Amino acid sequence: MGICMSKTGIFMNPEVKVAGADVKSAGLSGVTLNVTLMAGNPNPADLPATRIIYFLSKGSDGASLSDGVSRQKVTLKAGDTTRIVVPMTFKFWGLGAAGKSIVTRGRTTIHIKGEITFEAPMAPGGTATSPFEDTVEVAMESLMGSGR
Template identity: 30%
Template sequence: MSNTEPGTARWRRSLRWMALGALVMSGASCAALGRTTFKEPDVELREFAITGLGLTGGSVDVVLSVYNPNGYKLDALKMTYRVDVDSIKLGEGALDGRFIVPQKDSSIVRLPIRFTYAGLGAAGRALVMSGTVNYRVRGDFTVGTPLGNFTRPFDRRGRYSSVAGNGK
Protein backbone atom coordinates (compact mmCIF):
# COMPACT_ATOMS: atom_id res chain seq x y z
CA MET A 1 0.00 0.00 0.00
CA SER A 2 1.37 3.46 -0.97
CA ASN A 3 1.62 6.41 1.53
CA THR A 4 -0.70 8.50 -0.64
CA GLU A 5 -3.54 5.99 -0.97
CA PRO A 6 -6.87 6.63 0.80
CA GLY A 7 -6.88 5.46 4.40
CA THR A 8 -3.18 6.03 5.11
CA ALA A 9 -1.99 8.51 7.75
CA ARG A 10 -0.21 10.62 5.15
CA TRP A 11 -3.34 10.79 3.00
CA ARG A 12 -5.45 11.88 6.01
CA ARG A 13 -2.90 14.60 6.87
CA SER A 14 -2.94 15.85 3.29
CA LEU A 15 -6.74 15.92 3.35
CA ARG A 16 -6.69 17.96 6.61
CA TRP A 17 -4.21 20.48 5.13
CA MET A 18 -6.37 20.88 2.00
CA ALA A 19 -9.47 21.41 4.15
CA LEU A 20 -7.64 23.99 6.29
CA GLY A 21 -6.42 25.78 3.14
CA ALA A 22 -9.96 25.86 1.72
CA LEU A 23 -11.28 27.26 5.03
CA VAL A 24 -8.63 30.02 5.11
CA MET A 25 -9.30 30.96 1.48
CA SER A 26 -13.07 31.11 2.02
CA GLY A 27 -12.59 33.30 5.11
CA ALA A 28 -10.33 35.68 3.18
CA SER A 29 -12.83 35.91 0.33
CA CYS A 30 -15.67 36.65 2.80
CA ALA A 31 -13.63 39.48 4.34
CA ALA A 32 -12.90 40.91 0.87
CA LEU A 33 -16.59 40.63 -0.05
CA GLY A 34 -17.52 42.37 3.22
CA ARG A 35 -15.24 45.31 2.44
CA THR A 36 -16.76 45.76 -1.02
CA THR A 37 -20.39 45.57 0.22
CA PHE A 38 -19.87 47.81 3.28
CA LYS A 39 -21.37 51.27 2.71
CA GLU A 40 -19.84 54.21 4.56
CA PRO A 41 -22.06 55.82 7.21
CA ASP A 42 -23.00 59.46 6.61
CA VAL A 43 -21.91 61.82 9.39
CA GLU A 44 -23.69 65.18 9.74
CA LEU A 45 -23.26 67.96 12.30
CA ARG A 46 -26.53 68.69 14.12
CA GLU A 47 -25.61 71.23 16.80
CA PHE A 48 -23.09 72.63 19.22
CA ALA A 49 -24.21 72.55 22.84
CA ILE A 50 -22.17 74.58 25.34
CA THR A 51 -21.76 72.50 28.48
CA GLY A 52 -19.47 74.76 30.52
CA LEU A 53 -17.72 78.14 30.53
CA GLY A 54 -14.75 79.30 32.59
CA LEU A 55 -12.21 82.12 32.68
CA THR A 56 -9.91 80.68 29.98
CA GLY A 57 -12.30 78.54 27.98
CA GLY A 58 -15.04 76.01 28.23
CA SER A 59 -16.49 72.79 26.99
CA VAL A 60 -18.93 72.02 24.24
CA ASP A 61 -20.69 68.92 23.00
CA VAL A 62 -20.64 68.54 19.23
CA VAL A 63 -23.77 66.62 18.31
CA LEU A 64 -23.56 64.43 15.19
CA SER A 65 -26.15 62.39 13.35
CA VAL A 66 -24.67 59.14 12.01
CA TYR A 67 -26.76 57.44 9.29
CA ASN A 68 -26.20 53.75 8.47
CA PRO A 69 -27.08 52.94 4.82
CA ASN A 70 -26.33 49.21 5.30
CA GLY A 71 -28.88 46.44 5.70
CA TYR A 72 -27.48 45.47 9.12
CA LYS A 73 -26.78 47.33 12.36
CA LEU A 74 -23.39 48.88 12.97
CA ASP A 75 -21.83 48.40 16.38
CA ALA A 76 -19.50 51.39 16.76
CA LEU A 77 -16.53 50.32 18.85
CA LYS A 78 -14.45 53.53 18.74
CA MET A 79 -14.44 56.98 17.14
CA THR A 80 -11.70 59.61 16.91
CA TYR A 81 -12.50 63.14 15.82
CA ARG A 82 -11.28 66.66 15.21
CA VAL A 83 -13.61 69.65 14.86
CA ASP A 84 -12.56 72.85 13.07
CA VAL A 85 -14.65 76.02 13.06
CA ASP A 86 -13.80 78.47 10.26
CA SER A 87 -10.48 76.62 9.75
CA ILE A 88 -9.59 77.05 13.44
CA LYS A 89 -9.13 73.88 15.48
CA LEU A 90 -11.89 73.78 18.07
CA GLY A 91 -10.81 70.48 19.57
CA GLU A 92 -10.22 66.77 19.12
CA GLY A 93 -10.66 63.58 21.05
CA ALA A 94 -11.69 59.96 21.08
CA LEU A 95 -15.00 58.39 21.97
CA ASP A 96 -14.40 54.92 23.36
CA GLY A 97 -17.99 54.27 24.42
CA ARG A 98 -19.90 51.95 22.14
CA PHE A 99 -23.01 53.03 20.28
CA ILE A 100 -25.31 51.21 17.87
CA VAL A 101 -26.53 52.60 14.56
CA PRO A 102 -29.56 50.53 13.40
CA GLN A 103 -29.82 49.38 9.79
CA LYS A 104 -31.03 52.11 7.41
CA ASP A 105 -31.44 54.49 10.38
CA SER A 106 -29.57 57.19 12.32
CA SER A 107 -28.15 57.58 15.81
CA ILE A 108 -27.17 60.76 17.63
CA VAL A 109 -23.59 60.91 18.93
CA ARG A 110 -22.26 63.56 21.34
CA LEU A 111 -18.56 64.40 21.15
CA PRO A 112 -17.21 66.30 24.20
CA ILE A 113 -14.63 69.01 23.40
CA ARG A 114 -12.72 71.41 25.65
CA PHE A 115 -11.68 74.72 24.09
CA THR A 116 -9.86 77.98 24.89
CA TYR A 117 -11.25 81.41 24.08
CA ALA A 118 -8.04 82.31 22.25
CA GLY A 119 -8.56 79.43 19.82
CA LEU A 120 -12.24 80.14 19.35
CA GLY A 121 -12.28 83.95 19.21
CA ALA A 122 -12.65 84.56 15.45
CA ALA A 123 -15.11 81.72 14.94
CA GLY A 124 -17.20 82.85 17.92
CA ARG A 125 -17.32 86.42 16.63
CA ALA A 126 -18.45 85.18 13.19
CA LEU A 127 -21.21 83.11 14.80
CA VAL A 128 -22.40 86.03 16.95
CA MET A 129 -22.26 88.56 14.08
CA SER A 130 -23.78 86.53 11.25
CA GLY A 131 -25.40 83.59 13.01
CA THR A 132 -23.51 81.12 10.78
CA VAL A 133 -20.06 79.57 10.72
CA ASN A 134 -18.23 77.06 8.51
CA TYR A 135 -17.25 73.78 10.14
CA ARG A 136 -15.35 70.60 9.43
CA VAL A 137 -15.68 67.35 11.39
CA ARG A 138 -13.19 64.60 10.58
CA GLY A 139 -11.67 61.50 12.06
CA ASP A 140 -12.26 57.78 11.86
CA PHE A 141 -14.51 55.18 13.37
CA THR A 142 -14.30 51.45 13.95
CA VAL A 143 -17.52 49.47 13.58
CA GLY A 144 -18.32 45.83 14.12
CA THR A 145 -20.53 44.25 11.46
CA PRO A 146 -21.60 40.71 10.57
CA LEU A 147 -18.88 40.95 7.89
CA GLY A 148 -16.06 41.87 10.30
CA ASN A 149 -14.65 45.03 11.89
CA PHE A 150 -13.96 48.07 9.70
CA THR A 151 -12.06 51.27 10.47
CA ARG A 152 -12.93 54.05 8.07
CA PRO A 153 -12.23 57.78 7.91
CA PHE A 154 -14.95 60.41 7.74
CA ASP A 155 -14.71 64.06 6.71
CA ARG A 156 -17.73 66.35 6.66
CA ARG A 157 -17.77 70.07 5.87
CA GLY A 158 -20.74 72.37 6.12
CA ARG A 159 -22.16 75.58 7.42
CA TYR A 160 -23.70 75.70 10.89
CA SER A 161 -26.48 78.16 11.54
CA SER A 162 -27.38 79.03 15.13
CA VAL A 163 -30.51 80.74 13.80
CA ALA A 164 -31.85 77.54 12.20
CA GLY A 165 -30.56 75.41 15.08
CA ASN A 166 -29.01 72.76 12.84
CA GLY A 167 -25.92 72.06 10.80
CA LYS A 168 -27.43 72.45 7.34
Protein backbone atom coordinates in the same frame (compact mmCIF):
# COMPACT_ATOMS: atom_id res chain seq x y z
CA MET B 1 -19.85 53.92 0.04
CA GLY B 2 -17.19 51.21 -0.28
CA ILE B 3 -18.02 47.66 -1.28
CA CYS B 4 -15.70 44.80 -0.32
CA MET B 5 -15.79 41.08 -0.98
CA SER B 6 -14.91 38.76 1.86
CA LYS B 7 -15.22 35.08 2.62
CA THR B 8 -18.63 35.77 4.14
CA GLY B 9 -19.99 37.74 1.15
CA ILE B 10 -20.30 41.37 0.11
CA PHE B 11 -19.69 44.06 2.73
CA MET B 12 -20.65 47.71 2.24
CA ASN B 13 -19.21 50.44 4.47
CA PRO B 14 -21.81 52.36 6.46
CA GLU B 15 -22.49 55.89 5.21
CA VAL B 16 -22.12 58.54 7.92
CA LYS B 17 -23.34 62.14 7.60
CA VAL B 18 -23.25 65.11 9.96
CA ALA B 19 -26.89 66.01 10.63
CA GLY B 20 -26.24 69.05 12.83
CA ALA B 21 -24.78 70.39 16.06
CA ASP B 22 -26.30 71.96 19.16
CA VAL B 23 -24.55 73.53 22.11
CA LYS B 24 -24.69 71.14 25.06
CA SER B 25 -22.90 73.51 27.44
CA ALA B 26 -20.84 76.69 27.43
CA GLY B 27 -18.64 77.85 30.27
CA LEU B 28 -15.68 80.09 30.96
CA SER B 29 -13.23 77.60 29.51
CA GLY B 30 -15.04 76.33 26.44
CA VAL B 31 -17.98 74.86 24.61
CA THR B 32 -19.30 71.32 24.29
CA LEU B 33 -21.29 70.63 21.15
CA ASN B 34 -23.65 67.69 20.75
CA VAL B 35 -22.91 66.69 17.16
CA THR B 36 -25.57 64.50 15.57
CA LEU B 37 -24.40 61.90 13.06
CA MET B 38 -26.71 59.74 10.96
CA ALA B 39 -25.14 56.38 10.10
CA GLY B 40 -26.75 54.04 7.59
CA ASN B 41 -25.86 50.35 7.72
CA PRO B 42 -26.73 48.61 4.43
CA ASN B 43 -25.43 45.25 5.66
CA PRO B 44 -27.45 42.24 6.89
CA ALA B 45 -25.64 42.26 10.27
CA ASP B 46 -25.43 44.74 13.16
CA LEU B 47 -22.16 46.72 13.39
CA PRO B 48 -20.89 47.83 16.83
CA ALA B 49 -18.82 51.03 16.82
CA THR B 50 -15.47 50.76 18.59
CA ARG B 51 -14.44 54.43 18.39
CA ILE B 52 -15.31 57.81 16.92
CA ILE B 53 -12.44 60.15 16.10
CA TYR B 54 -13.19 63.83 15.46
CA PHE B 55 -11.46 67.07 14.49
CA LEU B 56 -13.01 70.52 14.93
CA SER B 57 -11.74 73.58 13.08
CA LYS B 58 -12.87 77.14 12.44
CA GLY B 59 -15.03 77.44 9.37
CA SER B 60 -13.53 80.84 8.57
CA ASP B 61 -9.89 79.82 8.14
CA GLY B 62 -9.61 76.11 8.94
CA ALA B 63 -7.53 76.70 12.09
CA SER B 64 -7.70 73.74 14.47
CA LEU B 65 -9.96 74.05 17.52
CA SER B 66 -9.68 70.55 18.98
CA ASP B 67 -9.66 66.84 18.34
CA GLY B 68 -10.81 63.88 20.34
CA VAL B 69 -11.85 60.25 20.55
CA SER B 70 -15.17 58.92 21.81
CA ARG B 71 -15.58 55.29 22.77
CA GLN B 72 -19.31 55.50 23.47
CA LYS B 73 -21.25 52.29 22.90
CA VAL B 74 -23.43 52.38 19.81
CA THR B 75 -24.52 49.67 17.39
CA LEU B 76 -25.75 50.22 13.86
CA LYS B 77 -28.71 47.93 13.34
CA ALA B 78 -28.71 45.85 10.16
CA GLY B 79 -30.38 47.60 7.22
CA ASP B 80 -31.22 50.69 9.27
CA THR B 81 -30.07 54.25 9.96
CA THR B 82 -28.89 55.09 13.47
CA ARG B 83 -28.76 58.53 15.08
CA ILE B 84 -25.53 59.01 17.05
CA VAL B 85 -24.98 62.05 19.30
CA VAL B 86 -21.31 62.70 20.05
CA PRO B 87 -20.19 65.37 22.56
CA MET B 88 -17.29 67.36 21.05
CA THR B 89 -15.48 70.01 23.11
CA PHE B 90 -13.33 73.01 22.18
CA LYS B 91 -11.75 75.87 24.16
CA PHE B 92 -12.79 79.51 23.77
CA TRP B 93 -9.15 80.62 23.39
CA GLY B 94 -9.01 78.79 20.07
CA LEU B 95 -11.87 80.73 18.53
CA GLY B 96 -10.03 83.96 17.56
CA ALA B 97 -11.83 85.42 14.52
CA ALA B 98 -14.66 82.95 14.99
CA GLY B 99 -15.22 84.44 18.46
CA LYS B 100 -15.40 87.90 16.88
CA SER B 101 -17.92 86.51 14.39
CA ILE B 102 -20.09 85.29 17.26
CA VAL B 103 -20.12 88.78 18.78
CA THR B 104 -20.66 90.74 15.53
CA ARG B 105 -22.88 88.32 13.57
CA GLY B 106 -24.40 86.28 16.39
CA ARG B 107 -23.07 83.04 14.92
CA THR B 108 -19.98 81.28 13.62
CA THR B 109 -19.16 78.22 11.56
CA ILE B 110 -17.36 75.12 12.81
CA HIS B 111 -15.94 72.46 10.48
CA ILE B 112 -16.42 68.89 11.74
CA LYS B 113 -14.43 65.99 10.34
CA GLY B 114 -13.91 62.47 11.60
CA GLU B 115 -14.43 58.76 11.24
CA ILE B 116 -16.20 55.91 12.96
CA THR B 117 -14.56 52.49 13.27
CA PHE B 118 -16.85 49.45 13.44
CA GLU B 119 -16.43 45.79 14.30
CA ALA B 120 -17.38 44.20 11.00
CA PRO B 121 -16.75 40.45 10.78
CA MET B 122 -17.92 40.50 7.14
CA ALA B 123 -15.26 43.08 6.16
CA PRO B 124 -11.68 42.22 5.25
CA GLY B 125 -9.65 42.44 8.47
CA GLY B 126 -12.77 42.37 10.64
CA THR B 127 -13.16 46.16 10.92
CA ALA B 128 -14.52 48.98 8.78
CA THR B 129 -14.04 52.74 8.95
CA SER B 130 -16.50 55.33 7.65
CA PRO B 131 -15.60 59.03 7.37
CA PHE B 132 -17.84 62.04 8.00
CA GLU B 133 -17.31 65.73 7.29
CA ASP B 134 -19.39 68.91 7.18
CA THR B 135 -19.48 72.55 8.25
CA VAL B 136 -22.18 73.64 10.70
CA GLU B 137 -23.28 77.02 11.98
CA VAL B 138 -23.33 77.63 15.73
CA ALA B 139 -25.70 80.36 16.94
CA MET B 140 -24.85 82.81 19.74
CA GLU B 141 -28.13 82.22 21.55
CA SER B 142 -27.09 78.59 21.89
CA LEU B 143 -23.72 79.62 23.32
CA MET B 144 -25.23 81.99 25.83
CA GLY B 145 -26.30 79.43 28.36
CA SER B 146 -28.99 77.21 26.92
CA GLY B 147 -27.16 74.36 28.72
CA ARG B 148 -29.18 71.65 27.01
